[in-house]
Amino acid sequence: MNPDTSAIRRIVIVGGGSAGWMCAAPLAQVFGSTPGGPANPVGCEIVLIESADIGTVGVGEATLPSIRAYNDALGLDNADFMRRTQASFKLGIEFKDWGYVGNRFFHGFGGFGPAIVNRSSVAHWLRLAREGGMASHEEWSVATMMARHNRFAPPEAGPPSAANAFSYAFHFDAGLYAAYLRDYAVARGVQREEGTIVDVSVRPGDGFVTAVTLADGRRIAGDLFIDCSGFRALLIEGVCRAGYHDWTHWLPCDxxxxxxxxxxxxxxxxxxxxxxxxxxxxxxxxxxxxxxxxxxxxxxxxxxxxxxxxxxxxxxxxxxxxxxxxFKTGLRRKVWDRNVVAVGLSSGFLEPLESTSLSLVIHGISALVELFPDRRCEPHLVDEYNRRMTRQYESIRDFIILHYKLTHRDDSAFWRYCRGMSIPDTLAHQIDTFRRNGRVVILDRDSFGEDSWYSLFLGLGLQPEGLDPLLRQVDAAPLRAHFQRLHAAIAKTVEGMPDHAAYLARMVATRGA
Structure with missing residues (x-):
């Protein structure tokens, strides 16, 4: 087949909101035209259909650090973005009354210090803590200490130090963020169509979607359709019947x-x-x-x-x-089926306990751009996309289940159910491995890392029975001195940082170039 005739010429995004416009913006960057510049040389149109009559969920206001890479890739001005979305900075999540009533711990963004002899700093902390005289592991997390004192400054450039040993994300108004990205995408050639879809046309034989029809009779044809219709899953379920993995046994909140x-x-x-x-x-x-x-x-x-x-x-x-x-927690059996790719809530749902919703949108659209097909949507690309998204959803699912499963609470039927419920074999393996010797097993490198798992295991009160034998190869005295130096450096660095609100006020008062 001639590559020119098989190329995708029109992408139709069904649904607006955060997911729809977060898909449209990077696609506009790839296929669109710079405002005031030459026309798109690729010749691929992007059309987004949204309806004012259909509301959006709009609760995904907290994010993970992946949002910064997404914004940076689009070339967004940080001060302008934060003004227009009413954003604040996010260093992590404070958990209250998880594990037991009165419990309080922090899942901060960033690590707990540099690795030592190819082992996590927290693993060495576990050893020293058993011997006594160590403060909480959280005091070696720069992000946690910044949050505790309501301080913020972005990481400084330069060699590794307490001034850059952390990461951050944002809180923002999801509706304002969608509108911000809409302006970005439309300025780069994305066509916005207002209307409600009342019919979907499919190709005889293979069931590929060929067009959608709006209530006013307009027919919008396309080669690739991105379903951002939220829980309705208009195309991926309504047309493709992709099926759904129901995870409510493990995550009973509905x-x-x-x-x-x-x-x-x-x-x-x-x-x-x-x-x-x-x-x-x-x-x-x-x-x-x-x-x-x-x-x-x-x-x-x-x-x-x-x-x-x-x-x-x-x-x-x-x-x-x-x-x-x-909602029903779970995942589509196929996130990409034929020429329909589901992104956002149409692909699946995980409760926003760890602010993963928009991060999954970012990973979904990034993987689509990487595996971008021609009109055939060849099965090997579809299978690879589904493999990646399934692995990530399942890894995040297990991380969220962990919050519930490790509870010591028995003050209600809900918590007694969570304590006693069966869990996925993957998570059982991770818990058992940590319980035995304090090792963290990472099954998806694109999801939560080692330090995040340490934060949850220790924050929820799980203490390992034994330790990695390699830890004993490090002399305790210089190791303890090393931790003391880090502790002092973190305290001094955080003390010198500005108040979060003051830093934010100065930032949004500036004007982008």
Missing amino acids: SAQAVPCEKVQPLTPYTTSTAHSAGWQWRIPLQHRTGNGHVYSSAHISDEDASRVLMSHLDGAPQGEPRQLR
């Missing part, structure tokens, strides 16, 4: 209520997750308000009681009534 409230001081550079009797509550601080939500199991608490729990734990005056959401 409902959420979300409500913003007035902001309060201080403006904290972290997300807060507080466990309740039948789920947990998020708190996401933005410049103009605070986002809140209660994720819960409807089998263990009524919607009315869940609403009362949410509203009684706000730290500012509510701005409206809670908005109800329903």
Whole structure:
């Protein structure tokens, strides 16, 4: 087949919101035209269809550090981005009442210091802690200490030091972020069509989608369709019947209520997750308000009681009534089927406990660009995409299950269920390996890393029975002196950093070039 005739000439994105425009923006960068520059030489159109009559979920306001690489790849100006999305900085997540009532720990972005003899710094900390005289492992996490003191400054360039041994992400208004990326994409040639899809045409024989028809009669044809229609999964399930892996046995929360409230001081550079009797509550601080939500199991608490729990734990005056959401945790059996690729909530759902929603969108569209097909959508590309996304979803799934499974709580039926439930073999292996000798097994290098697993294992109170024998090869006295130097350097560095709110105010007051 002639490559010219087999090339993708039109990509149709079904659905707007964060997922739709996060797909459109990088595709516009690849196939679009620079504002004021020459026309697109590739000859591939990008059309996004969205309807004002169909709302978006819009609760994905907390992110992972991958959002920075995404923004940087688009060439976004940081100050402009933070102004227009009402963003704040995020150094990690504070967990309250997970593990047991009164428990409090932090999952910070970045490590706990440089590796020693090819072993994690935390592994060596475990050894010294057993011998006594060591502060909490969290005091060797720069991000955690910054969050504890409400400090922020971006990592400094230069050789490794306490001033750059951390990472960060953002909190932002998801609706404003979608609008920001819409302006970016449209300026680079993406065609936005307003309307509701009422019919889908497929090709006889192989079932490839050929066009969608809008309520006003317009017919929009395409070669590759990206389903960003959210929980409706209009194409991937409604047309392709891709199927769904239901994970509610392991993650029983199936409902959420979300409500913003007035902001309060201080403006904290972290997300807060507080466990309740039948789920947990998020708190996401933005410049103009605070986002809140209660994720819960409807089998263990009524919607009315869940609403009362949410509203009684706000730290500012509510701005409206809670908005109800329903979901089923799981993953499409095929995220890419024929010429339809599902990205965002249409591909699957994992509760936002570790802020993975937008990160999965980024990985989804990045993998699509890397494996970009021609009109045939050859099976080997489809299979590789599905393999990557399945592996990542399952790895994140296990990381989230870990929060529930390692609980010592028995104060409600919900927590007793979580303690006793069976778990995936992959996670059981990871827990058993850590319990035996403090080793962390990473099954997906594109997901959470070793230090994140250490944060959860130790934060939830799991202590290993034994230790890696290689750790004993390091002399304890100089090792302890090394940890003391790091501890002092971190404390001094954090003390010299500005207040988070003050740094943010100065940044958004600047103007991009």
